[in-house]
Amino acid sequence: MMDELRELYQEVILDHGKNPRNFRHPDDANREAKGENPMCGDRFMVYLKLKDGVVEDVAFQGRGCAISTASASMMTEVVKGKTEAEAKALFETFHDLCTKDDHEHGDHGPVDEDAMERLMVLSGVRQFPVRVKCATLAWHAMNAAIEGEDKASSE
Amino acid sequence: MDTQISDTRITDTLAGFDVERVRADFPILSRTVHDRKGRPGKPLVYLDSAASAQKPRQVIDAMTRFLEEDYSNIHRGVHFLSQTATDQFEEARRKVARFLNAPSERNIVFTRSATEAVNLVAHSYGRTFLSEGDEIIVSVMEHHANIVPWQLLQMEKGIRIRVVPVDEHGVLDLDAYEDLLSDRTKLVAMTHCSNVLGTVTPAKIIARMAHERGVPVLFDGSQAAVHGVVDVQDIDADFYIMTGHKLYGPTGTGVLYGKYDLLKRMPPYQGGGDMIESVSFEGTTFKAPPARFEAGTPAITEVVGLGVALDYMERLGREAIAAHEHDLLQYATQQLSQIDGLRIYGTAPGKGPIISFTLEGVHPHDLGTIVDQYGVAVRVGRHCAEPLMDRFGVGATARASFALYNTRAEADALVDSVIAVKEFFGA
Numbered sequence: 117m118m119d120e121l122r123e124l125y126q127e128v129i130l131d132h133g134k135n136p137r138n139f140r141h142p143d144d145a146n147r148e149a150k151g152e153n154p155m156c157g158d159r160f161m162v163y164l165k166l167k168d169g170v171v172e173d174v175a176f177q178g179r180g181c182a183i184s185t186a187s188a189s190m191m192t193e194v195v196k197g198k199t200e201a202e203a204k205a206l207f208e209t210f211h212d213l214c215t216k217d218d219h220e221h222g223d224h225g226p227v228d229e230d231a232m233e234r235l236m237v238l239s240g241v242r243q244f245p246v247r248v249k250c251a252t253l254a255w256h257a258m259n260a261a262i263e264g265e266d267k268a269s270s271e
Numbered sequence: 272m273d274t275q276i277s278d279t280r281i282t283d284t285l286a287g288f289d290v291e292r293v294r295a296d297f298p299i300l301s302r303t304v305h306d307r308k309g310r311p312g313k314p315l316v317y318l319d320s321a322a323s324a325q326k327p328r329q330v331i332d333a334m335t336r337f338l339e340e341d342y343s344n345i346h347r348g349v350h351f352l353s354q355t356a357t358d359q360f361e362e363a364r365r366k367v368a369r370f371l372n373a374p375s376e377r378n379i380v381f382t383r384s385a386t387e388a389v390n391l392v393a394h395s396y397g398r399t400f401l402s403e404g405d406e407i408i409v410s411v412m413e414h415h416a417n418i419v420p421w422q423l424l425q426m427e428k429g430i431r432i433r434v435v436p437v438d439e440h441g442v443l444d445l446d447a448y449e450d451l452l453s454d455r456t457k458l459v460a461m462t463h464c465s466n467v468l469g470t471v472t473p474a475k476i477i478a479r480m481a482h483e484r485g486v487p488v489l490f491d492g493s494q495a496a497v498h499g500v501v502d503v504q505d506i507d508a509d510f511y512i513m514t515g516h517k518l519y520g521p522t523g524t525g526v527l528y529g530k531y532d533l534l535k536r537m538p539p540y541q542g543g544g545d546m547i548e549s550v551s552f553e554g555t556t557f558k559a560p561p562a563r564f565e566a567g568t569p570a571i572t573e574v575v576g577l578g579v580a581l582d583y584m585e586r587l588g589r590e591a592i593a594a595h596e597h598d599l600l601q602y603a604t605q606q607l608s609q610i611d612g613l614r615i616y617g618t619a620p621g622k623g624p625i626i627s628f629t630l631e632g633v634h635p636h637d638l639g640t641i642v643d644q645y646g647v648a649v650r651v652g653r654h655c656a657e658p659l660m661d662r663f664g665v666g667a668t669a670r671a672s673f674a675l676y677n678t679r680a681e682a683d684a685l686v687d688s689v690i691a692v693k694e695f696f697g698a
Contacts, residue, residue: 181636
């Protein structure tokens with residue numbers, strides 16, 4: 117029992133949950149989208165500075181549980197500097213990581229393998245189906261912002 | 272902090288209420304959760320009865336027996352089973368009437384849920400008798416089911432919704448209520464017990480103050496009817512709503528009590544079979560209430576099950592149940608309060624057995640996942656009461672709710688699991 121909890125709440129997650137990175141509203145952001153989970157009340161704004169198809173800056177604000185906050189924090193770290201296509205590929209690949217068994221993972225184009233390695237710590241949510249939305253909330257918002265939507269569509 | 276809570280534990284149970292015997296009536300309570308590879312996991316500690324209560328074997332068996340022996344559609348057909356099923360369905364209506372001390376079973380309308388019952392009143396009463404500029408008074412601690420139907424009416428009719436606040440303890444502000452009552456007030460729709468704070472509202476006073484101005488009052492008794500004796504005539508409620516699945520009965524069973532002269536003046540809510548006297552394309556006439564409001568085939572088996580659930584509660588004694596639950600509330604409150612950083616929302620005197628709380632430094636959602644690993648089922652989130660969450664400036668809370676089958680040992684299990692959460696997060 118405790119093993120699965122430790123798997124879900126790894127030190128890295130607890131750290132990012134307590135001290136989220138890029139927890140701010142950049143003045144020069146030119147895209148933003150809201151991610152909201154009505155079930156638990158988690159609510160994030162994700163801000164992007166997109167220039168020439170590249171995510172030059174990414175940050176977020178809001179409140180959520182340890183999982184959703186940590187995932188948002190890590191998302192900002194790995195998405196920064198990526199092209200829109202790379203960011204979307206990361207989103208799709210990460211989504212598979214949280215929701216599907218290894219053999220079901222799709223091919224979403226070239227993806228930053230180092231980033232995926234780091235994001236592996238969040239794969240524990242697969243054992244906790246109700247927490248998948250926590251882990252993917254900010255990611256959905258980021259993806260929506262890239263697509264020019266102001267709100268992540270709920271799954 | 273001092274985590275030596277076990278030293279202060281008193282494990283006596285109330286005299287006269289044999290909770291272990293009661294627990295034996297609920298098959299699900301003997302299961303374990305999170306079993307692994309054939310190894311039993313943790314005993315279930317079910318503290319989420321305010322969301323939905325578990326069912327005693329008496330209810331399960333009665334529904335099975337009804338389906339195996341007596342099932343048929345009701346109110347139609349001359350055959351034997353139709354009559355048998357109709358008799359049992361109508362017997363359940365009489366049981367509900369007795370449970371609420373309604374003057375007659377004619378006052379009892381069956382719906383699919385408490386939510387549908389509120390919508391019925393909003394559609395039928397609200398659309399007929401309210402118009403632009405009229406006001407409905409609710410409280411800030413309403414469940415969304417007693418907010419959104421009125422907002423739909425607001426969109427259609429241009430009525431206004433006025434909101435009675437609560438103080439820091441969650442006590443309804445009766446002075447503010449008095450100030451809000453005016454010539455424009457056409458309906459008061461108020462919870463009788465908050466599903467988040469546990470606050471029991473002074474229904475009799477609320478009704479009297481409204482009636483002094485000729486305003487009818489609807490009470491959402493979804494929680495209150497579970498934890499105390501409700502007497503709709505004593506309260507002088509115009510409408511009283513409850514839901515079967517929180518009363519140890521099945522889902523799909525809601526109850527609307529209405530004063531008969533009000534029900535009589537209300538047009539149908541839905542059209543269909545079973546609610547008409549005669550149908551022709553020149554004009555259709557409707558049955559008298561309650562049939563007028565019961566279009567279509569209802570949840571027959573479930574309503575029969577609800578009747579048995581109410582029998583079950585009566586047999587245990589509703590005052591004895593309330594006393595048992597109050598003891599659990601006091602005990603759990605006292606134990607939880609010793610945890611550093613734990614804050615309880617809702618400390619109104621005489622509250623129901625519902626404890627909403629937060630733990631500093633830990634999001635309720637994380638807390639819920641971890642205590643669940645200890646077998647403890649609590650609800651986390653906004654509890655369908657977002658305005659109330661905003662009132663207390665909190666995004667979400669954890670909620671433990673106690674029912675007739677819970678024990679002090681289960682309260683201890685909750686406390687232990689919350690302490691484990693604290694240790695886990697180093698909070």
